[in-house]
Amino acid sequence: MTEKLIKDSDIAIQINDLNLWYGTTHALKDISIDIPRNKVTSLIGPSGCGKSTFIRCLNRMNDLIRSCRIEGEVLVDGENIYDDNVDVVELRKRVGMVFQKPNPFPMSIADNISYGPRIHGEKDKKRLESITEEALSSAALWDEVSDRLSKSALDLSGGQQQRLCIARTLAVKPEIILFDEPCSALDPISTAKIEELIMDLKNEYTIVIVTHNMQQAARISDYTAYFLLGELIEYGDTEQIFENPQEKSTEDYITGRFG
Amino acid sequence: MVRERYEKELFYLKQNIVDMGDISCQIIQNGMKAFIDLDHELARTTIEMDDLVDEKEVEVERSAFRLIALQQPMAGDLRFITSCIKMSLDLERMSDLAVNIAQLVERIENGHIKPLVDTKKMGDIAVSMLRDSIRAFETSDVELAKRTAKEDDKIDRLFYSVWMELIEMMAEDQSIIINASNLLFVIRYLERIGDHACNICQSVIYMVNGERVELN
Numbered sequence: 001m002t003e004k005l006i007k008d009s010d011i012a013i014q015i016n017d018l019n020l021w022y023g024t025t026h027a028l029k030d031i032s033i034d035i036p037r038n039k040v041t042s043l044i045g046p047s048g049c050g051k052s053t054f055i056r057c058l059n060r061m062n063d064l065i066r067s068c069r070i071e072g073e074v075l076v077d078g079e080n081i082y083d084d085n086v087d088v089v090e091l092r093k094r095v096g097m098v099f100q101k102p103n104p105f106p107m108s109i110a111d112n113i114s115y116g117p118r119i120h121g122e123k124d125k126k127r128l129e130s131i132t133e134e135a136l137s138s139a140a141l142w143d144e145v146s147d148r149l150s151k152s153a154l155d156l157s158g159g160q161q162q163r164l165c166i167a168r169t170l171a172v173k174p175e176i177i178l179f180d181e182p183c184s185a186l187d188p189i190s191t192a193k194i195e196e197l198i199m200d201l202k203n204e205y206t207i208v209i210v211t212h213n214m215q216q217a218a219r220i221s222d223y224t225a226y227f228l229l230g231e232l233i234e235y236g237d238t239e240q241i242f243e244n245p246q247e248k249s250t251e252d253y254i255t256g257r258f259g
Numbered sequence: 260m261v262r263e264r265y266e267k268e269l270f271y272l273k274q275n276i277v278d279m280g281d282i283s284c285q286i287i288q289n290g291m292k293a294f295i296d297l298d299h300e301l302a303r304t305t306i307e308m309d310d311l312v313d314e315k316e317v318e319v320e321r322s323a324f325r326l327i328a329l330q331q332p333m334a335g336d337l338r339f340i341t342s343c344i345k346m347s348l349d350l351e352r353m354s355d356l357a358v359n360i361a362q363l364v365e366r367i368e369n370g371h372i373k374p375l376v377d378t379k380k381m382g383d384i385a386v387s388m389l390r391d392s393i394r395a396f397e398t399s400d401v402e403l404a405k406r407t408a409k410e411d412d413k414i415d416r417l418f419y420s421v422w423m424e425l426i427e428m429m430a431e432d433q434s435i436i437i438n439a440s441n442l443l444f445v446i447r448y449l450e451r452i453g454d455h456a457c458n459i460c461q462s463v464i465y466m467v468n469g470e471r472v473e474l475n
Contacts, residue, residue, distance in 0.1 A: 244469030254333040
């Protein structure tokens with residue numbers, strides 16, 4: 001199914017036979033899926049279906065969980081990110097992540113953005129300033145904060161903090177951005193701004209998003225994957241998934257008959 | 260059941276379409292009988308019945324829009340709701356056409372110009388197409404929808420044969436032109452009713468399996 005959906009030349013991330021266990025719990029079962037470049041791919045499914053576990057596999061966030069065991073391949077530009085010689089810090093620079101709750105560092109707005117480039121070796125003040133402006137502009141936040149860059153990031157509203165976190169991710173020039181329910185703590189206006197931003201960002205980045213909000217998945221994504229009990233049940237063009245899903249279980253979930 | 264109220268609303272919408280189909284069937288049957296028998300009283304009651312269809316159409320639209328606005332339906336539910344909206348438009352048009360037939364009763368002068376055998380046959384097929392298309396909708400029966408749409412060929416053949424016959428009759432005898440041209444309207448309306456029944460069959464197929472087909 002997935003092989004035909006995305007042309008080989010368009011694949012940004014190729015996942016082959018991915019299995020994941022938390023202790024004895026088999027949380028992801030034989031997941032094979034191709035994530036297309038410069039598109040938005042949504043992961044949907046009821047709580048506990050494995051979608052967040054799956055997205056965390058894409059930049060090895062599950063490495064931090066001691067009981068977690070992973071088998072299979074996650075190829076980013078053809079390279080298996082689980083190979084022994086992979087530098088995880090470098091990987092997370094290439095595959096950035098934005099979380100459910102905005103988590104700005106307790107420092108100024110400008111320092112939040114320049115923190116990443118600085119730890120990756122950028123020392124030039126002028127360069128750091130231009131990276132900061134560029135990242136904040138790309139995250140549609142520059143106009144709102146340009147006159148108070150030295151103020152604490154914690155004074156921003158929830159929606160602004162989340163866009164700051166997106167800007168922080170952009171500052172290290174990733175190829176792929178993972179969003180784990182980025183709008184679940186935001187009001188509708190802030191949500192709309194993030195959604196618009198995600199749709200703009202796909203021109204330059206590959207986006208994968210976990211969302212509980214099916215209307216959001218329908219609005220912003222090009223492709224949608226439906227997970228249930230650790231299995232990938234259906235993956236397809238978003239329009240097809242929401243207009244005419246092929247699996248009854250997908251239909252039951254997206255029409256609200258369970259989950 | 261997780262969304263009990265939602266399920267009830269969907270069922271209510273479905274029932275309204277079925278009711279609308281029943282009333283439209285009755286209007287077409289009565290309209291045809293009134294025209295064939297030149298029954299002015301039946302023509303009057305048939306015309307009045309159209310209000311019921313109009314009311315149902317408004318109710319279908321209201322409940323479909325309410326579902327879309329408040330429940331964010333997806334997938335099969337969304338196809339069902341959009342199909343109901345389209346079907347209600349077809350049913351409303353079919354009833355209007357049957358009313359147009361009933362309205363012609365008073366225009367016929369001194370009885371019909373010929374026995375209305377084929378015209379009656381067209382009416383019977385149209386009614387049975389409508390009845391079967393609504394049954395296909397009720398039971399989500401794609402095969403029945405496809406079979407029903409094929410019946411439209413019979414109506415089209417009858418339409419052309421009656422049309423040719425009337426042209427020839429008018430060429431021979433100009434005194435029948437008024438009655439014959441009114442009869443031409445009737446067969447044209449019946450032919451259109453058949454097309455609308457086909458549209459309903461198309462909606463049923465899209466509703467069931469998401470396939471967009473052209474059956475007309």
